[in-house]
Amino acid sequence: MNLPIPGQPVRGSKTGQPIMALFDLLGRSWAMGIIWHLAKGPSTFRGLQTYCESISPTSLNKRIKELRDSYLIVKTIDGYALTEQGKELYGLIEPLGLWAKGWSKNFKKQ
Amino acid sequence: MNLPIPGQPVRGSKTGQPIMALFDLLGRSWAMGIIWHLAKGPSTFRGLQTYCESISPTSLNKRIKELRDSYLIVKTIDGYALTEQGKELYGLIEPLGLWAKGWSKNFKKQ
DNA sequence: ATTCATTGCTACAAATTATGTAGCAATACT
DNA sequence: AGTATTGCTACATAATTTGTAGCAATGAAT
Numbered sequence: 001m002n003l004p005i006p007g008q009p010v011r012g013s014k015t016g017q018p019i020m021a022l023f024d025l026l027g028r029s030w031a032m033g034i035i036w037h038l039a040k041g042p043s044t045f046r047g048l049q050t051y052c053e054s055i056s057p058t059s060l061n062k063r064i065k066e067l068r069d070s071y072l073i074v075k076t077i078d079g080y081a082l083t084e085q086g087k088e089l090y091g092l093i094e095p096l097g098l099w100a101k102g103w104s105k106n107f108k109k110q
Numbered sequence: 111m112n113l114p115i116p117g118q119p120v121r122g123s124k125t126g127q128p129i130m131a132l133f134d135l136l137g138r139s140w141a142m143g144i145i146w147h148l149a150k151g152p153s154t155f156r157g158l159q160t161y162c163e164s165i166s167p168t169s170l171n172k173r174i175k176e177l178r179d180s181y182l183i184v185k186t187i188d189g190y191a192l193t194e195q196g197k198e199l200y201g202l203i204e205p206l207g208l209w210a211k212g213w214s215k216n217f218k219k220q
Numbered sequence: 221a222t223t224c225a226t227t228g229c230t231a232c233a234a235a236t237t238a239t240g241t242a243g244c245a246a247t248a249c250t
Numbered sequence: 251a252g253t254a255t256t257g258c259t260a261c262a263t264a265a266t267t268t269g270t271a272g273c274a275a276t277g278a279a280t
Contacts, residue, residue, distance in 0.1 A: 058230080103199075
């Protein structure tokens with residue numbers, strides 16, 4: 001499956017409801033991590049590679065293409081950066097950071 | 111990689127910061143879809159299978175185990191259901207639904 | 221002007237993950 | 251007793267991701 005396009009069948013949804021297309025896009029490895037990182041400011045390919053630790057350049061490049069084709073990031077003189085829509089989306093996922101800290105306490109027992 | 115546990119290395123993060131563990135968990139196929147569906151009410155295994163259309167029982171069962179082990183869903187007499195934490199998380203991802211509808215207009219040109 | 225470092229990738233094999241289909245034991249219903 | 255539904259497991263095939271190597275293009279330093 002290629003780029004998940006709302007309204008067309010996407011990975012796991014024949015109707016391609018927007019939320020399903022978004023889940024398909026964000027569910028791919030490192031997609032949310034890339035957005036999270038770019039929210040702090042533009043970053044080069046190598047910068048993203050360092051941030052994402054173990055991502056392969058193959059995957060990173062694929063992810064970048066998808067996010068660009070989805071209007072969430074663009075290439076600027078300073079590197080890749082979030083678009084206005086990308087920033088909006090970040091605003092929605094940002095609260096997960098704080099929530100995740102609370103959630104992580106469940107596992108502290110081990 | 112097995113269950114992503116905050117504080118331990120997860121898929122793509124050696125330090126396992128909570129947000130990274132959460133992204134690993136939610137990034138797996140159908141994880142967010144399952145939460146989205148259970149937010150409407152409890153659902154049986156077969157109910158989830160129908161909702162998720164193309165998911166294989168193998169994947170669904172794996173995802174269910176992970177979400178249970180992560181304290182986000184539980185098995186009840188009525189089927190699988192969100193825990194309080196799962197409901198909290200849903201509250202955070204729910205706004206994505208509306209946003210996705212606006213985002214999808216980008217693609218309408220084709 | 222030429223080394224040297226950095227950047228933005230591509231190629232490709234190996235490992236991991238997901239799909240698709242079959243099927244089966246355990247309950248519930250008729 | 252027979253039939254349907256549920257909650258799975260098994261297993262082969264397909265798709266995705268990782269890990270590593272490497273290379274052309276740009277820029278800085280000598």
